[in-house]
Amino acid sequence: MILSIDGFEFNNKEPIYLQIIELIKKNIALGLLTPGTKLPSVRELSKELGVNPNTLQRAYGELERLGITYTKRGMGSFISEGENEVMNLKEDMGRQLVKKFIEDMKAIGIDKDEAIEIIKREE
Template structure:
């Protein structure tokens, strides 16, 4: 998973979101050790202080914790991870509905389009199985 950073919002906020995404997707599984701050910063092409700020914020939220001599780890609280996953999903859905509204679709029309797209996927999956 690549780090995708844009100039429209603070970098540390985007890093928080992307680390959260890596956790909820299982790239960084519950209880796993995170890479070192400098390694993560180099991979994301950001200043280590910026990455440190993001990780400190994730620690405050409880999603990540530090063991003094061993580094940072993802929480083992699967309910918390699931809660973050649902929050991220709701944010994506909200953004999607806003964008659909901007191009002229009502909420109901958008839901209909989503259902039609899903039905198309189901048919496509069936076609592939034949």
């Protein structure tokens, strides 16, 4: 299987279909899924992940709605073509991580400047 699911485990904090979307996006950002790559069939991946095929179909539908994938009738789902999409995806994922990090730091009383200093010390 092209899609890397090693070590992937579902959590109870968010819907499974959203976690599947993030798994696929991470595989794209890491270069494991490249533009034009065919995704596993709904049946194949739902079996591999141990989820209902309807859940996986929902994830695939949302990926297509976001422009991350496209469907060829009778052939399956494919990663959208173009390097800009991959770069935009990576940047978007990075922004989401930074936003969550800043929110978590604020929750423990650390402001943005202090958080930046902590990061600098960790490099």
